[in-house]
Amino acid sequence: MPTRTRITTLLVSLSLLLAGCSGGGDGADDGRITLRFQSLAWQEESVTANKELVREWNATHPDVRVEYVQGSWDSVHDQLLTSFEGGEAPDIIHDASDDLADFAYGGYLADLTDLLPGRLKSDIPRRSWETVTFGDGVYGVPFLQEPRVLIANADLLDKSGVRVPTPGRPWSWAEFRQVTKRLSGDGTYGVAWPLKEPVSATLNLSLSTGGKLFHRGADGKVTVRFEEGDRVVPRTIHDQVNTDHSASSTTLGSGGSDTLPGFFAGKYAMVPLGFSYRQQIEQQAPEGFDWRVLPAPAGAEGLTQGVSPQTLSIAEDSPHKKEAAAFVDFLLQPDNMVRLALGDWMLPTGTEALKDPALHTAEHGWATGTALAGHLRPAPAQSVRGYPEWKDKVATPALQEYYSGAIGMAELRKRLVEDGNLVLARYQR
């Protein structure tokens, strides 16, 4: 074959190959509605639960087909932003409430106020709805949430003879500090704080001691104030690490998963983690390792702590908002919400779902977590514009330095308040 013919053949073949892999649009034009549901489920059980529910919906709703699309927590914000800008967003969007503000204010998400049925509205408590309310609209349905709990090495706990806390009688922060001292020694730390993200952990736990940090004035503007209620949690952690040496300093920069090898090896008696980490612990714990779920310490406000629930939203550009809302309603029927919660090892927000016996067993600490559900409040930073910049530029470095002992409480306060207010002011002119 002459060279020119060969090159022509190659180019034609390549064109045909590429033509063959071109997209063919969004489905058949047979009058049926197709909705795209982008789920961020990632654990095996959770993905299975989501896919089963989509299958069940499709089996009973021949005219409204739902297509399951797998998204990723790792990149969801950038991916959604681009999809919104290009008018190609999925109809139903799985995300977290602390990621919704920009999308809601940007007009990308549908206001669900008139789209959701009364059953769903009344099933989920007002405090949860607050996490998805921006301005006058409701831009998502909060459906799964997780409190921060203490995962304890049961053998070390029992051996120490300390009082084991319950949701009815939790430790105070002062008592918690004493307990971690008693649990320390012989190469073991009483606690390992994984504070790779120190800001959300500190702020959310500080709600238990009355810490608000962000205060909204009559003019609607938010300022930072660092009062006594805001100091208890950071001071406790700082003193455990630097004064008592009952907390490991090496885990301060770690994520939750990074602390597990040390926890399984008996190096740490307790690790404060999100409730869903139990799945990893159950999967990875060595044979015979006995662990227990304890409530986080309580303060003046009891067991209150801040959370950013997982949410389901509907894209403003979706031409089938009513059908999408019907699918969300189906997905969040009490029984289905329980399936999703069990799949993700989290708590449902719905009051009916929370009554399910599967969530009240002692096994894997489900009952302890469920008892905390009524104490969960919107994370303090939820509605603060400029929070991401304040967190990255001011609060994260300041807290990291404070916890490592490089700066004291006065300097921490100065940075969070003075530097912090300068940042927030730029967003509120």
Added chain:
Amino acid sequence: MRTSTGARVGQYAALLAYLVFLAFPFLWLISTAFKPPQELASLHPTWIPENPTLDNFRQAFDEQPLLRAAFNSLLAALGAAVIAVVIATPMAYVMARHRGRLGRAATGWVVVSQAFPFVLLIIPLFLVLKHLRLINSVAGLVMVYVVWSLPFALWMLAGYVRAVPAELEEAAAVDGAGRLRVLVSVTAPLLAPGIVATALFAFITAWNEFFFALVLLKTPEKQTLPVILTHFIGAEGVADLGPLAAAAFLATLPSLVVFALIQRRITGGMLAGAVKS
């Protein structure tokens, strides 16, 4: 010039250290892929899994459409590599042989284009592809990859063209060969290693690319391997480490195989070129 034994030993030691440095992540990935969950969370991890298992591979294949994604990645990477080379070769030849103001401008464009961040380009690109109805298609992705790798491919190939002595082409012309004959019979064989190296660069760039694929491909049937790999990562960076390592190991294999097959051509071709000049 003779190299002393000490210097030779030092060279080999440095080379070995470099190889270990390069190989460590990959070997650790293989080790992780075969470990059960309990060993992944051990405080004293071992190189060789104590209880090797294929469960991670099973789970990875059960949970995600890895084969389909690998096929999509291969299609996108091969398409991008072939088209980039087909377009870049004649352009590079012109840039290298006719070094005027246009050539300098082209080189400047190459350098400047490398400075643009992905994020700046993605939304305009997205809108253009949407207008062309190429969103959610591997063809659209190939177009993006070609555009993205073309400047560097041009730059690379122009260097290879300059390395081929123009005297050889002139000699062939004196012997009576036409322009096309010179290009096909004299220049192209000497350029082969450069073309292969450029194709390899375009292939690996496309094979590993994540962000454009994430944004442009909507449906699971179209997604490429790097996008599928992120599905093993949960909120706050928590990862399903075993299946992720298994899938990542499988994702690494094709580019390793391609490189292993082609690298001899590159070095062989380079040596051949050296002898001719």
